[in-house]
Amino acid sequence: DIVWRQVIDVCTGHTVNYLYADGTTAAASHTESVNYNASYSVTSPAITGYTPDMAIVSGTMGTENVTVDVTYTINNYIISASANPTVGGSVNGAGTYNHFATAELTAIASTGYTFINWTENGTVVSTSPTISFMVEGPRTLVANFQLNSYQITAIANPTVGGAATGTGTYNHFETCTLVATPNEYYVFTNWTKNGQVVSDEATYSFTVEGG
Numbered sequence: 390d391i392v393w394r395q396v397i398d399v400c401t402g403h404t405v406n407y408l409y410a411d412g413t414t415a416a417a418s419h420t421e422s423v424n425y426n427a428s429y430s431v432t433s434p435a436i437t438g439y440t441p442d443m444a445i446v447s448g449t450m451g452t453e454n455v456t457v458d459v460t461y462t463i464n465n466y467i468i469s470a471s472a473n474p475t476v477g478g479s480v481n482g483a484g485t486y487n488h489f490a491t492a493e494l495t496a497i498a499s500t501g502y503t504f505i506n507w508t509e510n511g512t513v514v515s516t517s518p519t520i521s522f523m524v525e526g527p528r529t530l531v532a533n534f535q536l537n538s539y540q541i542t543a544i545a546n547p548t549v550g551g552a553a554t555g556t557g558t559y560n561h562f563e564t565c566t567l568v569a570t571p572n573e574y575y576v577f578t579n580w581t582k583n584g585q586v587v588s589d590e591a592t593y594s595f596t597v598e599g600g
Contacts, residue, residue: 403455405431405446415461423450438488438525439463464488466527477502477534486524493521496532501561501598505533537561539600543580550575559597566594 403423407416416434423429430447439461446457470483482494496518498504507515508531514520520530538560543553551571559565569577569591580588587593 403429403431403450407434409461425450425452433459436461466524468492468494468524468527469529470494471529471531472496473531473533477536478504478532480532488524490524491521492524492528493519494530494532495519496534498534501537502534503537505535507532539597541565541567541597541600543567545569551577561597561599563597564594565597566592568592 403421405419405421407414407418409415415436419431421429421431427450428447429450430445432445433441433443442460442462443457446459448455465485465487468483468486470480472478472480476499478496478498480494480496482492486492494507496504496507498518504518505516506513507517507520509528514530518532522528538558541556541559543556545551545553549572551569553567553569555565555567567580569580571577571591577591578589579586580590580593587595
């Protein structure tokens with residue numbers, strides 16, 4: 390924490406000293422002569438990233454010196470992050486950060502989804518799953534994910550032996566149903582993928598998890 394201390398010398402005047410919590414100088418001192426019973430008002434200077442507990446130090450000069458300590462506290466902000474859609478993935482790194490701190494957010498795609506980008510107020514700010522930035526205020530970011538889609542192809546072997554229907558583009562998790570229709574004089578034997586038998590039924594249904 391940072392402390393900004395003001396010391397006001399009444400009677401003949403006052404001196405304002407601006408100090409951090411560790412006692413070091415935050416800004417040049419302010420000195421002003423003030424007559425007895427006169428009003429005084431000193432505006433606490435703006436220090437980026439910090440907030441004073443008294444924005445203005447004011448009063449009426451008495452017969453004795455007055456010392457006023459104004460404490461400057463570093464600002465902290467909430468960095469929010471969410472996944473869109475929520476089932477598309479997860480995000481790490483959201484939370485409360487001090488001004489000047491570095492926030493690092495990471496988007497992790499769920500099975501069947503691909504990370505697309507980070508957006509803030511609808512504007513793309515990064516296409517990298519991990520984004521780092523210096524915190525200077527509250528931010529709300531959205532990690533956008535897209536459901537994967539794949540091309541399902543099927544052919545007859547030999548090509549004159551029949552036809553295969555049900556091919557096309559499918560999303561991850563969708564059910565694809567392929568139907569083999571043999572031509573005259575041919576009999577359906579099985580479905581194979583990469584040389585391995587996956588079904589001996591002419592109608593073959595499966596959950597799409599890749600091309």
